[in-house]
Amino acid sequence: xxxxxxxxxxxxxxxxxxxxxxxxxxxxxxxxxxxxxxxxxxxxxxxxxxxxxxxxxxxxxxxxxxxxxxxxxxxxxxxxxxxxxxxxxxxxxxxxxxxxxxxxxxxxxxxxxxxxxxxxxxxxxxxxxxxxxxxxxxxxxxxxxxxxxxxxxxxxxxxxxxxxxxxxxxxxxx
Numbered sequence: 370x371x372x373x374x375x376x377x378x379x380x381x382x383x384x385x386x387x388x389x390x391x392x393x394x395x396x397x398x399x400x401x402x403x404x405x406x407x408x409x410x411x412x413x414x415x416x417x418x419x420x421x422x423x424x425x426x427x428x429x430x431x432x433x434x435x436x437x438x439x440x441x442x443x444x445x446x447x448x449x450x451x452x453x454x455x456x457x458x459x460x461x462x463x464x465x466x467x468x469x470x471x472x473x474x475x476x477x478x479x480x481x482x483x484x485x486x487x488x489x490x491x492x493x494x495x496x497x498x499x500x501x502x503x504x505x506x507x508x509x510x511x512x513x514x515x516x517x518x519x520x521x522x523x524x525x526x527x528x529x530x531x532x533x534x535x536x537x538x539x540x541x542x543x
Contacts (some may be wrong), residue, residue: 395509397516398498398524406534408489416484424475431468438464493533501527 404410442457449457500535501524502510529532 380393394506395511396502396505396507396509396522396524397513399513399530400494400498401512401514402496402525402537403494403528403532403534404491406529406537407490407494407532408535409493411535412488413483413486413490416486417479420482421479421487424479428468428475432470435461435464435468494528497528497531498524501531 439461442454442461446454446457498510502508505522505524505527507522507524511521513523513525
């Protein structure tokens with residue numbers, strides 16, 4: 370009976386220590402901060418900004434041409450025949466549809482490009498965080514933004530070292 374109590378005490382103590390050890394294998398990282406500060410993400414932002422400006426200038430050119438045409442046709446409307454005015458109105462509608470389509474296509478291309486180019490960056494960050502967690506013996510890594518209590522190990526500094534992250538961008542002042 371005495372041996373049974375000793376074995377029971379040892380079992381409870383061992384299970385308690387095992388549970389405590391498992392509780393220590395949890396970490397957190399501000400995942401969005403990691404992604405935002407990767408050099409590849411900053412390069413992608415610069416590329417997308419340049420592409421966006423290119424699309425913007427194209428769209429502005431189309432808009433100016435459309436506005437000029439509308440202004441010209443409106444000024445000449447009184448001196449033209451009804452048939453000519455109808456043809457011009459249809460022409461303006463076609464140009465307006467082209468303008469809207471160009472705007473939509475530019476937006477969709479920007480979204481597609483961002484999603485495509487961001488995917489390998491996200492995979493690289495995930496793989497680095499997995500490797501850091503494995504090295505540190507961490508079983509679970511949570512996103513720090515969704516945690517209320519952050520007592521586990523913060524993996525940001527390790528991710529910063531492994532991925533060569535850049536300094537945080539300054540937050541815009543309000």
